[in-house]
Amino acid sequence: GEDVEQSLFLSVREGDSSVINCTYTDSSSTYLYWYKQEPGAGLQLLTYIFSNMDMKQDQRLTVLLNKKDKHLSLRIADTQTGDSAIYFCADLEREEYGGATNKLIFGTGTLLAVQP
Amino acid sequence: NAGVTQTPKFQVLKTGQSMTLQCAQDMNHNSMYWYRQDPGMGLRLIYYSASEGTTDKGEVPNGYNVSRLNKREFSLRLESAAPSQTSVYFCASSEEGNAYEQYFGPGTRLTVT
Numbered sequence: 001g002e003d004v005e006q007s008l009f010l011s012v013r014e015g016d017s018s019v020i021n022c023t024y025t026d027s028s029s030t031y032l033y034w035y036k037q038e039p040g041a042g043l044q045l046l047t048y049i050f051s052n053m054d055m056k057q058d059q060r061l062t063v064l065l066n067k068k069d070k071h072l073s074l075r076i077a078d079t080q081t082g083d084s085a086i087y088f089c090a091d092l093e094r095e096e097y098g099g100a101t102n103k104l105i106f107g108t109g110t111l112l113a114v115q116p
Numbered sequence: 117n118a119g120v121t122q123t124p125k126f127q128v129l130k131t132g133q134s135m136t137l138q139c140a141q142d143m144n145h146n147s148m149y150w151y152r153q154d155p156g157m158g159l160r161l162i163y164y165s166a167s168e169g170t171t172d173k174g175e176v177p178n179g180y181n182v183s184r185l186n187k188r189e190f191s192l193r194l195e196s197a198a199p200s201q202t203s204v205y206f207c208a209s210s211e212e213g214n215a216y217e218q219y220f221g222p223g224t225r226l227t228v229t
Contacts, residue, residue, distance in 0.1 A: 004158075035220075041223075042220035042221055042223050043159075043206065043220040044220070045218070048217070088158060092216055094216070102212075103164060103174070104149075104218055106158040106160075107158055108157060
């Protein structure tokens, strides 16, 4: 099956930029997502990128996609202590037979620790 | 509009006991999912339902059963709980289009002793 990999931990100082990296194996990937999970909570979609895009910017968030290397990154500018959380990269595995099936393949998550 | 709700929030079971985790969504989504989250392993798909009346196995279905009761509700049943099923369980739902975004519930933290 397809696989998504992330580093487990990243520590940054408040005000610095954070870059969280992800690699995936799916050659036919269509959508890739970044989810955020705060302690004790469910997952919240931060942003996504369609596979025909190289970059997507949304306020402090910048997503870069390198399809050739199957590499996705999430940059958070001016990182705040409220950004401390686990960040998950996910790949959409879409199948269409009879009815569409959409499954997410998640990475292990990267714990972002922001030091004041 | 509550989104995706899950009950209970916490549960402790003894080995061999059974229980059902409940999930409901009020967004009229066709697809619903059950995941488990374990440290260092991300989220793994247990079962999913692409539409009312259909269910399919995901990556880790052993030891679980599901029921898509209607379009709103998707339950997960542990018939004979084992310590290996200690985990946090998340339900999610999604719609066709709109980047197929999945919306997650707050989770159920299950401990099997």
